[in-house]
Each structure stands twice: as C-alpha cells, then as structure tokens.
Amino acid sequence: MEQHEKFEYILRLGDNALVLGQRLGEWCGHGPALEEDIALTNISLDLIGQARSLLDYAGQVEGAGRDEDKLAFFRDVRQYRNVILLEQPNGHFGDTIVRQFLYDHFAWLFYNELMKSNDDQLVAIAAKSIKEVTYHRRHSSEWIIRLGDGTAESKEKVQDSLDRLWVYSGEMLTPDSLDKKAQEAGIGVDLDVLKKDWHVNVKGVIEQATLTLPEDGWMHSGGKKGMHSEHLGYILAEMQHIPRAYPDAKW
Amino acid sequence: MTSTLSIEDIWKLLTEVKDPEIPVLNVVDMGIVRNIQWNDDVLEVTITPTYSGCPAMDVISLNIKSILHKHFAENVAVKSALFPPWTTDWLTDDAREKLRNYGIAPPEKGTSDKSALFAEQKVIECPKCGAKETTKVSEFGSTSCKAHYKCNVCLEPFDYFKCI
Incomplete structure (x- = not known):
C-alpha cells in the first residue's frame, strides 16, 4: 500500500468522526431534554477528539505539511472522505439516534478490529476510541429500545427513521478497492467479516426494540470517494467559515 | 543552568x-x-x-x-501519548478518597464488563450521604469523564466518575 493510499484510508476515518461530531454539535442548546443535550454534545466532543488524532496522523502520513486544522478547515466537499450517512441532517431526535446507532455499532466493531492493525499509531487511536465508542453505542442502543418499545408515536417515528436511513448503512460496511488494499497490507479492517457481526448486533437491538429490520436493497455510496450529498457543503460552510475568512489567525 | x-x-x-x-x-x-x-x-x-x-x-x-x-x-x-489508553484504574486510592470528599462518586475498580453493550446497573454510593440507593440520570454529565446520578435517600444530584 502506497503512502498516499494510506493517507486516504486514515482520512476516511478522521472525516467520519469529524462530520458526525460537527453534526451532533448542532444539538447544543436544542436537545429534547437537558440530559440529552449534554449527552449528544459529550459524544460530539469525543468524536472531534478522535478526529483530531486521526487527522493529525493522516497529515503526518501524507508528509505535505498539513496538520489537523489544515485538513479540517481547508478542504472542499469533494476532498472529504466520510460516508454519506454521517452528513445526513439531524432531523428529529429519532433520526439523530438512528444515524448514531447505525454508526456506533460499526465504529465499535471497527475499532476493535483496528486494534490488531500493524500500524502502532492506529492501534493507539483505536484503543483510545473504543472506550468512548462503548459508551456511545450503549447510549444509542438504549434509546432505540426506549423509542421503539415506547409509545405508538415514538415507535412509528423511529421505525420511519430506520427505514429512511437504512439505505445509507451499506456504504460503511462494503469494502472498496482501498479498503481491501488496507486490509491486505495489515493496516485496515476486513469489512466483509465486520458486516456479518454488525448485522447480528444491530438486529438484536432492533428486535428488542420491537422494530422491524429494514430489508437490504440498493444502498447509497460515494462519500468514501468524495461524492457527497448536498448536505455536506452546508456543514463545511458553517464549520470552515471563520478559518477561511481569517486564514492566518492564531490562538 | x-x-x-x-x-x-x-x-x-x-x-x-x-x-x-x-x-x-x-x-x-x-x-x-x-x-x-x-x-x-x-x-x-x-x-x-x-x-x-x-x-x-x-x-x-x-x-x-x-x-x-x-x-x-x-x-x-x-x-x-495515546497508548496505553488512560483508564480509571490508574486513579490512586488517595485520589478516590479526594473525589468522594469533593462530592463526586469515584469510579469502580477494574470492572470486567466495560465493553458490554448493556452493562448491569452498578451500585454507586451517594458521595454525600453514603446511601446505596441511587439512580442513574444520564451516562453523560458535566464533563466527558462524569455521569449524572441522583440519590434516592438524600435526593441530592451528584456526579459519578465514569469507569473506563
């Protein structure tokens, strides 16, 4: 695996954490209850911390002098490598929780596997992140059950969120040529194996929540190669506006 | 010098x-x-x-x-350095006592089910009155490292230092 490919691979992981972290930050001051406002922003903070470690490392691997801030604030939509699921709007609380639930189960399995990587820095980031993701996964899974097995209205809403967001779940679980190269090089994770475990774990929670597992069909993809939905541009516009307006500003 | x-x-x-x-x-x-x-x-x-x-x-x-x-x-x-990742097991006994006196319930030592999907509800003692009857309000609290609890006996809310 060449260095620029390794850079791309790490960028995907960093962008996933950054974009979801930024999305969750939008809930600050808008949570349905104070505890949830704090929970969502705590999770956001963890994700942005993970993104910092990953983007910092991606910059080192690239070797072109870009640090975490350069990578976060001075790339355009087409240069972002996150999966499309994570840039989807927050919607209502059920939408946010379903998006989180699908990703948390992925991230938990992914980081567990990444701890076996032959790259020491990725192992370190994975070992750190897994502790945080364990809490996130528990939180979103408990909410899926509470909403699914809750009132008629909460059940209907969260089932609808699940049905609408399911088409975005395939991208993170389906390996492309870069994923395969990373796996063969012993750096990355085998997504084919991960996908099976993800289905078992997700199905378990959905059944406990008395919800119906959507059927796998056509899935959205493209984010990992920089082809995004319309939503990412708006996220970046808000997130990048200050550093772009004042590119030489220092803390 | x-x-x-x-x-x-x-x-x-x-x-x-x-x-x-x-x-x-x-x-x-x-x-x-x-x-x-x-x-x-x-x-x-x-x-x-x-x-x-x-x-x-x-x-x-x-x-x-x-x-x-x-x-x-x-x-x-x-x-x-990120590795080895920080764990609450590194808090000294002295630190645990200081936390309790400060009103924060200290983390449990070396729990084995840290990675479980649904952890069993732990008995977290109220740092204010020492009662064992407490309720978890939210797993996320005022900082990343704390969860939010309340005491069913003295009714005070308190922070619990999360076990990671």
Whole structure:
C-alpha cells in the first residue's frame, strides 16, 4: 500500500468522526431534554477528539505539511472522505439516534478490529476510541429500545427513521478497492467479516426494540470517494467559515 | 543552568498541578502524567488524555510547563501519548478518597464488563450521604469523564466518575 493510499484510508476515518461530531454539535442548546443535550454534545466532543488524532496522523502520513486544522478547515466537499450517512441532517431526535446507532455499532466493531492493525499509531487511536465508542453505542442502543418499545408515536417515528436511513448503512460496511488494499497490507479492517457481526448486533437491538429490520436493497455510496450529498457543503460552510475568512489567525 | 532536582523531585513538583475541571485532584493522582525523563538538556514530560476530546489537555500542558519553568531555566517539552489508553484504574486510592470528599462518586475498580453493550446497573454510593440507593440520570454529565446520578435517600444530584 502506497503512502498516499494510506493517507486516504486514515482520512476516511478522521472525516467520519469529524462530520458526525460537527453534526451532533448542532444539538447544543436544542436537545429534547437537558440530559440529552449534554449527552449528544459529550459524544460530539469525543468524536472531534478522535478526529483530531486521526487527522493529525493522516497529515503526518501524507508528509505535505498539513496538520489537523489544515485538513479540517481547508478542504472542499469533494476532498472529504466520510460516508454519506454521517452528513445526513439531524432531523428529529429519532433520526439523530438512528444515524448514531447505525454508526456506533460499526465504529465499535471497527475499532476493535483496528486494534490488531500493524500500524502502532492506529492501534493507539483505536484503543483510545473504543472506550468512548462503548459508551456511545450503549447510549444509542438504549434509546432505540426506549423509542421503539415506547409509545405508538415514538415507535412509528423511529421505525420511519430506520427505514429512511437504512439505505445509507451499506456504504460503511462494503469494502472498496482501498479498503481491501488496507486490509491486505495489515493496516485496515476486513469489512466483509465486520458486516456479518454488525448485522447480528444491530438486529438484536432492533428486535428488542420491537422494530422491524429494514430489508437490504440498493444502498447509497460515494462519500468514501468524495461524492457527497448536498448536505455536506452546508456543514463545511458553517464549520470552515471563520478559518477561511481569517486564514492566518492564531490562538 | 543544570537542575539539581531529581526526576523524583519533579514527580513531586507536578502534584502541584491541578486538574482544571476537578481541582481537588492533581495530574499525578489522575494518572495523566505517564513519564518524565531527560532527553539531553530537554526535560520531557509525557501526558495522556482521559478522553480524546478532553478540552483540559492544553491547560494542563501549559500549567506543567509553567511550574517547571519556575524551577528550571531549561527547555521543557510536554508530549502527548495515546497508548496505553488512560483508564480509571490508574486513579490512586488517595485520589478516590479526594473525589468522594469533593462530592463526586469515584469510579469502580477494574470492572470486567466495560465493553458490554448493556452493562448491569452498578451500585454507586451517594458521595454525600453514603446511601446505596441511587439512580442513574444520564451516562453523560458535566464533563466527558462524569455521569449524572441522583440519590434516592438524600435526593441530592451528584456526579459519578465514569469507569473506563
């Protein structure tokens, strides 16, 4: 695996954490209850911390002098490598929780596997992140059950969120040529194996929540190669506006 | 100027650096300081974050530098290491007692089910009245490292230092 490919691979992981972290930050001051406002922003903070470690490392691997801030604030939509699921709007609380639930189960399995990587820095980031993701996964899974097995209205809403967001779940679980190269090089994770475990774990929670597992069909993809939905541009516009307006500003 | 302080003295000195969010604990109690060593004429202090996004790390690093600068003229470098990842098992017994006295329930020691999807509800003692009948309000609290509980006996809300 060449260095620029390794850079791309790490960028995907960093962008996933950054974009979801930024999305969750939008809930600050808008949570349905104070505890949830704090929970969502705590999770956001963890994700942005993970993104910092990953983007910092991606910059080192690239070797072109870009640090975490350069990578976060001075790339355009087409240069972002996150999966499309994570840039989807927050919607209502059920939408946010379903998006989180699908990703948390992925991230938990992914980081567990990444701890076996032959790259020491990725192992370190994975070992750190897994502790945080364990809490996130528990939180979103408990909410899926509470909403699914809750009132008629909460059940209907969260089932609808699940049905609408399911088409975005395939991208993170389906390996492309870069994923395969990373796996063969012993750096990355085998997504084919991960996908099976993800289905078992997700199905378990959905059944406990008395919800119906959507059927796998056509899935959205493209984010990992920089082809995004319309939503990412708006996220970046808000997130990048200050550093772009004042590119030489220092803390 | 060459320092006359030993590495041991420097460890002692760093107990004066408090955690900015939990000022009863110092960075050594917390297990945040991982290593202190001389690298030629540079004193290297390695610290590790409690959580990836812990916003206190920059302040901690700055405070470590400033206290060392007071005692040395030499270069001080504060490095951050992620591995091995920080765990609440590194909190000293002394630190646990300080937390309790400060009104924060200390983390349980070495629980084995940290990675379980749905952890069994633990018995967390109220740090104010000592009652064992408490309820988890939210697993996320006022900082990354704390969860929010309330006591069913004295009815006070309190923070629980999450076990990771």
